[in-house]
Amino acid sequence: MVTTEEQAQNKHPGREPAVLSCTSAVTGLPQKRYYRQRAHSNPIADHSFDYPARPQDVDWHAMYPNIQEGQQVSFADIGCGYGGFLVTLGEMFPEKLSIGMEIRVKVSDYVVDRIKALRHKSGEAGGAYQNIACIRTNAMKYLPNYFAKGQLEKMFFLYPDPHFKRAKHKWRIINQALLSEYAYVLKKGGLVYTMTDVEDLHKWIVSHMEQHPLYQRLDEQAANADPITPKLYQSSEEGAKVVRNKGDHFLAIFQRL
Amino acid sequence: MATIFFAEPELVVGHGRRVLFVNPDDLQIFKEIELPPDLATCGLKVPEPGSCPATGPGPGQEQQPAAAGGAAKQREATASGSGSAAEVAVQNVSYSPDGQLLAVTTSGAQKALLLYRARPEHARLLSARPLARAASALRFCSDSSSVLVTDKTGDCYQYDCVEVEAAPRLLLGHLSVVYDILWSEDQQHIITCDRDDKIRVTNYPATFDIHSYCLGHREFVSGLALLTDRHIASASGDKTLRIWNFIEGKELLVHELPAPAMRMQVRELETDKVFQAAMLLYDYEDALALFHLERSGRESWAINLTQLVRADAGAWNICNFTLTANRIYVTGAVNERLELRVYDSATGIPSKGVPEGWLKMVLEGLHALPDADGNCVNFQPEDLSVWFKKRFDNVSDYLERKKRRIEEQQQQKSN
Numbered sequence: 001m002v003t004t005e006e007q008a009q010n011k012h013p014g015r016e017p018a019v020l021s022c023t024s025a026v027t028g029l030p031q032k033r034y035y036r037q038r039a040h041s042n043p044i045a046d047h048s049f050d051y052p053a054r055p056q057d058v059d060w061h062a063m064y065p066n067i068q069e070g071q072q073v074s075f076a077d078i079g080c081g082y083g084g085f086l087v088t089l090g091e092m093f094p095e096k097l098s099i100g101m102e103i104r105v106k107v108s109d110y111v112v113d114r115i116k117a118l119r120h121k122s123g124e125a126g127g128a129y130q131n132i133a134c135i136r137t138n139a140m141k142y143l144p145n146y147f148a149k150g151q152l153e154k155m156f157f158l159y160p161d162p163h164f165k166r167a168k169h170k171w172r173i174i175n176q177a178l179l180s181e182y183a184y185v186l187k188k189g190g191l192v193y194t195m196t197d198v199e200d201l202h203k204w205i206v207s208h209m210e211q212h213p214l215y216q217r218l219d220e221q222a223a224n225a226d227p228i229t230p231k232l233y234q235s236s237e238e239g240a241k242v243v244r245n246k247g248d249h250f251l252a253i254f255q256r257l
Numbered sequence: 258m259a260t261i262f263f264a265e266p267e268l269v270v271g272h273g274r275r276v277l278f279v280n281p282d283d284l285q286i287f288k289e290i291e292l293p294p295d296l297a298t299c300g301l302k303v304p305e306p307g308s309c310p311a312t313g314p315g316p317g318q319e320q321q322p323a324a325a326g327g328a329a330k331q332r333e334a335t336a337s338g339s340g341s342a343a344e345v346a347v348q349n350v351s352y353s354p355d356g357q358l359l360a361v362t363t364s365g366a367q368k369a370l371l372l373y374r375a376r377p378e379h380a381r382l383l384s385a386r387p388l389a390r391a392a393s394a395l396r397f398c399s400d401s402s403s404v405l406v407t408d409k410t411g412d413c414y415q416y417d418c419v420e421v422e423a424a425p426r427l428l429l430g431h432l433s434v435v436y437d438i439l440w441s442e443d444q445q446h447i448i449t450c451d452r453d454d455k456i457r458v459t460n461y462p463a464t465f466d467i468h469s470y471c472l473g474h475r476e477f478v479s480g481l482a483l484l485t486d487r488h489i490a491s492a493s494g495d496k497t498l499r500i501w502n503f504i505e506g507k508e509l510l511v512h513e514l515p516a517p518a519m520r521m522q523v524r525e526l527e528t529d530k531v532f533q534a535a536m537l538l539y540d541y542e543d544a545l546a547l548f549h550l551e552r553s554g555r556e557s558w559a560i561n562l563t564q565l566v567r568a569d570a571g572a573w574n575i576c577n578f579t580l581t582a583n584r585i586y587v588t589g590a591v592n593e594r595l596e597l598r599v600y601d602s603a604t605g606i607p608s609k610g611v612p613e614g615w616l617k618m619v620l621e622g623l624h625a626l627p628d629a630d631g632n633c634v635n636f637q638p639e640d641l642s643v644w645f646k647k648r649f650d651n652v653s654d655y656l657e658r659k660k661r662r663i664e665e666q667q668q669q670k671s672n
Contacts, residue, residue, distance in 0.1 A: 022663060034662070053454065054472040105655050136652075141432050141453055144470045149506075170410070177411070177430025180459075184467040213465050 022113075029117050032082060035110035051142045058146055063133035064097055073097045073147070076185075077156040078139045079173060083111035083132075085158055087118065088231050090132035096153075099146075100134040108136035140178060147185040155182060155192050157205075158232065162198045174205045176212065183214040186256040191218075194252045195232050202250030215254040223253045259588040259595055259636060260350045261579045268579070268586060271347035272595050272623040273634035276361065279619055281581055284612055286622060290359075290380050292345055296367040301385040303367075349392055353401035358383075358418055360404045362392035370406055372421055384421040389414075398440045407435035411451060428464040431457065436644075437481040439489065441503075448489060448503055450478035452644065456491055458503045469506030473499065477644050480521030480536075485529045488558070490550065492518035492536050494645060498548065500558045512548070512560040516541035519641050522580050523550075533563075533602075535580050539641060544570035545578060545585060547602060566605040568598065576638035584608050595625035595636040 022034045052058045060067050075093065080086045080100030089098040102108035111134035118129040137146070160173045169175065174194065182192065192215065194205050209215045223229060233249055260271040268281045274292040279285065293299050343366040351360045352375065359373040359380055368388040373380040390408040397404045397418070407413045411431030417423040433452035440447060440461075446468060450456045456471035456478055476494030483489055487504045494517040500510040516538040524533045532550040543565035551559050568575060568587050573596055575589035585600045597616055599608040620626045627633045 022659070022666065034659075053475055105652050109655070109659070144455070145472065149467075149469065175430075176427075177432075180429065180465050180467050183465070184470075213463070 030113040349395040364391040409434040482523035492521035544568035
């Protein structure tokens with residue numbers, strides 16, 4: 001039987017959309033075991049990405065069916081993994097559009113299917129989760145292709161790949177050259193949230209961010225007062241794993257000056 | 258790359274370890290530079306492993322491994338006696354805008370930036386500073402006080418030309434090779450273009466602050482040219498020539514080209530208003546295309562094709578060119594030897610105005626012609642095909658497998 005997904009749906013109108021059928025029978029959500037992929041990806045190499053030449057070329061409506069005229073993405077979860085935190089963001093900020101960006105094929109596809117399933121469960125167009133979406137892209141290369149100068153209010157770098165080897169430090173998502181790109185897409189006063197369970201990486205992030213003239217770290221009190229902070233410890237799958245392992249978390253929040 | 262450019266009244270050609278400054282209309286060699294086989298003899302200090310050529314305010318940190326690795330490699334290559342591939346060779350040559358300084362970058366075993374005093378007569382070496390990697394582009398700022406060098410990893414370093422021994426500063430970084438670099442006339446902006454289709458406008462001296470992007474190209478951006486205090490032209494592998502207001506990051510005009518553009522040269526004919534632009538085209542029957550660029554209003558421009566130059570495309574491996582008022586000088590390789598040909602800009606046919614014996618004089622001066630023992634400096638032009646992005650598909654397979662899995666599950670359900 002060779003049919004497109006649409007045909008399959010039409011033939012079996014009473015059934016779940018075909019795209020959801022690697023989902024759990026219990027939760028109705030996609031099962032991660034079908035989307036496993038190794039944790040590392042070379043962000044410098046060529047990949048087959050279909051990326052927009054300019055932000056105005058992006059078809060946001062395809063990702064956010066309810067997007068209003070003039071509305072734009074405000075939050076970006078860079079390297080969103082399986083999308084746990086992205087979903088939380090969507091729930092916490094129903095009025096804001098959040099985007100997850102993930103380079104790994106299967107992982108980003110999982111998030112896309114997960115959002116589809118969540119929307120389906122909550123009653124499609126009128127329901128929840130219309131404000132989150134995920135794209136597979138290389139955020140190290142293509143952020144300015146998606147976002148205009150000063151567009152983003154918040155950026156999240158949660159449990160980024162530590163790239164332990166020195167020779168691969170250029171692959172780290174936080175490095176001096178890239179911080180200027182993030183500053184470009186961030187609004188003045190916008191926030192960058194970073195979280196890792198690798199202390200060395202945390203030190204690296206803090207030292208690079210503090211050296212960059214366009215960022216200032218929030219003090220502990222301000223960081224703890226942010227309503228997002230407790231969620232950062234809870235809601236990413238990677239985070240949940242660390243909690244079970246009783247590892248240490250290292251949070252740092254920076255303001256774009 | 259066999260560098261070639263015209264700086265009135267000199268035609269400058271670099272090849273192997275030599276740079277020749279010649280009069281295009283006369284059998285006259287103004288001056289020449291010959292690099293020693295080992296640049297250590299002219300003062301190049303090989304960086305110690307772990308010491309980094311970039312000691313800017315912070316950003317240098319992640320550059321260390323590469324620079325140290327490069328140094329180790331350089332040392333090895335020098336110690337083991339240089340193979341032909343590793344020989345020091347001139348990569349880029351550039352005059353400072355005031356005509357007083359000359360910058361030369363080298364590739365091969367010793368990658369360096371050599372700074373010369375160009376006047377009064379023969380070039381006098383001022384300093385030899387190590388490069389972390391071979392340079393991809395080289396550009397002086399308008400007041401000649403510093404020079405920028407970019408490389409294949411996208412890093413852009415500033416070398417001071419007043420403190421000629423000063424260590425370079427890492428100013429900005431792209432994620433892919435930077436093919437060209439410009440300074441705005443007022444030195445408020447640095448404009449860079451890369452293999453990822455981007456033109457980036459960075460504030461100066463606050464280079465941590467990106468002013469704008471000029472986005473729209475769909476392949477590598479190979480060349481940039483400053484037209485006015487706010488307009489630039491860009492040439493790309495996407496077969497377009499575009500004009501931008503770089504202050505606003507706004508595209509003003511797109512002009513289709515017959516083939517991908519690999520290099521661009523622009524000559525100003527009338528200040529801020531009329532320009533001649535020439536492109537080297539990729540794998541096309543006419544190797545070069547000449548255009549007339551004219552500003553027709555405050556923010557409007559017109560582009561017209563004026564001449565196609567066949568330049569025996571396909572019969573030899575063309576790699577570079579330059580324009581004078583009435584001629585096009587084209588460099589390339591025939592049987593791995595440097596070849597120089599001259600065409601008339603107005604007609605596109607081989608120029609008749611080149612003095613008798615001039616070509617032979619230049620090629621001999623560059624050691625590009627075999628001597629009595631049949632020895633000469635070989636020339637292997639860069640493979641330009643690698644500039645195009647490789648599209649390897651890592652998605653279709655996965656999607657196909659997923660579809661099959663879904664179908665199997667559906668069949669199981671309906672059974």
